[in-house]
Amino acid sequence: MIYSLYAIVALICIYTARHYWFTLNRVFGFQRHPYIDIDTADWPAVTVLVAAHNEEKVIANILGALMRVNYPADKMLVIPVNDRSTDRTRHIIDEFVERFAGRIRPFHRTSGKAGKAAALKDAMEFVESEVILIFDADYIPAAGLIKQLTAPFFDPGVGGVMGRVVPMNVSTNLLTRLLDLERSGGYQVDQQARMNLRLVPQHGGTVAGVRRSALREIGGWNDSSLTEDTDLTYRLLLHGWKTVYQNRSECYEEVPETWPVRIRQIMRWAKGHNQAMVAYAVRLLLGRHRARLRERLDGTLLLGVYIMAPLTLLGWILALLAFYRGLAPLHGVLALLALTAYAAIGNLAAFFEIAAAVRLDGNRRRLCLLPCLLLGFTVSILSVSRAVVSQVWDALSGAEFHWDKTERFRKVES
Amino acid sequence: MNPAASVFLLMVIALIVFLLPLLPVAVELHGKSDVQPLQVIQQHSGEASYFGDSFRVYIDNIRPVLNDCFAQGTAAKGTLPDGAPCLVLGRGEDAPLIADIQAGGTCDMILASSTDLELPSNTFFPKDIYSNGCVNGGPSNTYRAVLAEHEVRLGAGSRVMRWVQAGTEFTAQSQCQLFSRVSAGRLIRLLEDCRFIRLHAPRIETGSVSPEAADTHVLRRHGNDGVRRLHNADLSIAAGELLRGDLVVRGRLTIGEAARIEGSVKCEKDMVLGPRVEISGTVVTERRLQVGPYCILHGPVIAERGLLIARGTRCGARDMPTTVTAPRIMVETGVVVFGTMWAREQGEVIAAV
Incomplete structure (x- = not known):
């Protein structure tokens, strides 16, 4: 028991050190933005896939925004992937097709496997360009975003690109404000540090792009994955393609406004991420492929982020058991010192990362909400642990994964 | 003191100590003083000509005055709608003769010219400059920003702090320092020892190049x-x-x-x-x-x-x-x-x- 506890504490310490390393790199290190200055070029043909399943509240916003971007109109084709919608999504898309003839080619999917990856997989037969950009329907791209996300594909080593997601409904309630803080830490520090350090920036599946030839090489979209973006990141990496992060390619999104929606979202992410962990962790760490050692290590740690939640819970239980059984790890005093040091420094790591990110974004007062993140973290730990238990149960019982679509909260414009 | 009251008091004090750090949370949650989403510029993508184009729109406020001064060949002083002082020249070639633009001094006004603008040397222009024609700057000048509908020629050793936009051609003589963006409709030419940050034109040349x-x-x-x-x-x-x-x-x-x-x-x-x-x-x-x-x-x-x-x-x-x-x-x-x-x-x- 005590050795399991040591192992869990060691893992937590590794992740703590990683938080600090990323934050210090982001604050003091050399910042890589190699493609952001490409503003003049012979821009390639681009296909923009907009994944939409019952998106009547938001689909008009993104299609309207895409029609206003500054990418050459004759080189950009928008394909709304209307995946078995039962609301007015189809009607709204068809109105846009009529208004912007030749610039939007709808794909109304009426049957087939559920899930975004399956829908994108089916949509690929309509894609003719080498560069594919992907947006979820609740995003609102700015005028220059398509060029910014396309620019990295001039680099022949780049297989995938990821932009920054910015919550727009921050002010709604405590949850949206906490998610704003988490997104800030995740993108402004975590993703950018990975880019700086040439590690493994993660493809997010929206505000993102993929090279068609790279996608073909790795076998296309994996429609059995709940998080096709994580799956894509690792398959690109194993085949020698880079995924790059563009911190200044920002795009507004709508974050969940209720806790049940947030919990369902995080459970889907956890299950999908853990699917990828099972599929790729050993191969990434030990297999023969083109990833560098630092990418192998960081990629493996990234795959493990969701499994750390149940492990942390297990660690707490083991620590209590050790206490009540009178065990004194490291002769008591040392353990006390370790606990104090971890409580003072270790637990602070994630908060430090988020605080640094918020300041880098130029914000200040919202830092007052940092203590509330304890609530968010607790919900995350419990939700992820529940997801892991349910995933193991599903695997044992042979049940299929269920796709949970994230509910939208935007008011429909009249 | 009553033991029960003491325990109660202790608990209240403990609760206060525990809740005190959460006071800023409550204030921010209630006051919502920092709830704006991170600003993402939606309307433009930072084109090199963005500042120049915006300044042209701004200068359109005095277009009638520019036309009048041009017709009469006179100069006029005034203020723009935002209160910025402005000097309008009907004949830009007369600029060195005007007291506010004497060589070696500081011209602390927005300068707008109906025709080609001739500027003296060793002069500091801390406000933006507009010319409906060309701008010919003397050596060792310092500019904030310059917009010309035709050519811009900067004398040797000149400095530009923010931006330059030339309708046709931009030329910087040797040892110029261009600290921000320069754009031109046709050509940018920089001579030896010039320093730059961002240049944008259909054609950019360094030194002399045969076309x-x-x-x-x-x-x-x-x-x-x-x-x-x-x-x-x-x-x-x-x-x-x-x-x-x-x-x-x-x-x-x-x-x-x-x-x-x-x-x-x-x-x-x-x-x-x-x-x-x-x-x-x-x-x-x-x-x-x-x-x-x-x-x-x-x-x-x-x-x-x-x-x-x-x-x-x-x-x-x-x-x-x-x-x-x-x-x-x-x-x-x-x-x-x-x-x-x-x-x-x-x-x-x-x-x-």
């Missing part, structure tokens, strides 16, 4: 065969070799004289291109890039650490503009870039060796 020389050798972009070659170590491509497809090199890359690559090239360490190398696609390096003389690079050129471009090199083409970008760029005289040249930290024109 024909740079246009004679037009390499069309070929569709590559879709092959991507990955090379895990250092690589040298022999002189005169022809390579089709994209190339990604983990080590250093050296490309020999007159080699041709019909595709894009990526290198994770330093890259050296020999003389007369032709590359139809992108050139990317995560370190430093040294481009030999008389190379032709068709696609974007990206160097993450530093870039040196030798004389006679051409980047992009007239009908296929491109971007050359690196934190530090040193470019010899005799180089032509079609499109954008962007040095995040500093660019410098140096004498051809």
Whole structure:
């Protein structure tokens, strides 16, 4: 028991050190933005896939925004992937097709496997360009975003690109404000540090792009994955393609406004991420492929982020058991010192990362909400642990994964 | 004190101590003083001409005054709608005669001219300048920003703090320092020892380049065969070799004289291109890039650490503009870039060796 506890504490310490390393790199290190200055070029043909399943509240916003971007109109084709919608999504898309003839080619999917990856997989037969950009329907791209996300594909080593997601409904309630803080830490520090350090920036599946030839090489979209973006990141990496992060390619999104929606979202992410962990962790760490050692290590740690939640819970239980059984790890005093040091420094790591990110974004007062993140973290730990238990149960019982679509909260414009 | 009251008091104090750090949380949650989403600019994408175009809209406020002054050949002082002092010149060539624009002084007003504007030397212009014609600046001037509908010519040793936009051509004599963006409708020409950050024009020249020389050798972009070659170590491509497809090199890359690559090239360490190398696609390096003389690079050129471009090199083409970008760029005289040249930290024109 005590050795399991040591192992869990060691893992937590590794992740703590990683938080600090990323934050210090982001604050003091050399910042890589190699493609952001490409503003003049012979821009390639681009296909923009907009994944939409019952998106009547938001689909008009993104299609309207895409029609206003500054990418050459004759080189950009928008394909709304209307995946078995039962609301007015189809009607709204068809109105846009009529208004912007030749610039939007709808794909109304009426049957087939559920899930975004399956829908994108089916949509690929309509894609003719080498560069594919992907947006979820609740995003609102700015005028220059398509060029910014396309620019990295001039680099022949780049297989995938990821932009920054910015919550727009921050002010709604405590949850949206906490998610704003988490997104800030995740993108402004975590993703950018990975880019700086040439590690493994993660493809997010929206505000993102993929090279068609790279996608073909790795076998296309994996429609059995709940998080096709994580799956894509690792398959690109194993085949020698880079995924790059563009911190200044920002795009507004709508974050969940209720806790049940947030919990369902995080459970889907956890299950999908853990699917990828099972599929790729050993191969990434030990297999023969083109990833560098630092990418192998960081990629493996990234795959493990969701499994750390149940492990942390297990660690707490083991620590209590050790206490009540009178065990004194490291002769008591040392353990006390370790606990104090971890409580003072270790637990602070994630908060430090988020605080640094918020300041880098130029914000200040919202830092007052940092203590509330304890609530968010607790919900995350419990939700992820529940997801892991349910995933193991599903695997044992042979049940299929269920796709949970994230509910939208935007008011429909009249 | 009653023991029960003491316990109660202790609990209240403990609760207060525990809740005290949460006071700012409550204040912020209630007051919502910082709830705006991170600002994402939706309407434009930072085009080089953005400031110039915005200033033109601003100056349209005094267009009638400009026209009147032009018709009467007079000057007028006034204020713009936002209260900024403004000097309007009907005849820009008279500028050196006006007391507010004396050589060696400071002209602390927005300057707008109906015709070509002649500016004296050693003068500080802390406010924006507009000319409906050309701007001819004397040597050693310092400008905040300049917009001209036709040419802008800056004298030797001049400095621009924010931006310049020329309707047709922009020329900077030697030792000028251009601290931000410069754009021109036709041509930007920088002479020796000029420093720059961001240049954007259909054609950018360093030093003197014969117009024909740079246009004679037009390499069309070929569709590559879709092959991507990955090379895990250092690589040298022999002189005169022809390579089709994209190339990604983990080590250093050296490309020999007159080699041709019909595709894009990526290198994770330093890259050296020999003389007369032709590359139809992108050139990317995560370190430093040294481009030999008389190379032709068709696609974007990206160097993450530093870039040196030798004389006679051409980047992009007239009908296929491109971007050359690196934190530090040193470019010899005799180089032509079609499109954008962007040095995040500093660019410098140096004498051809």
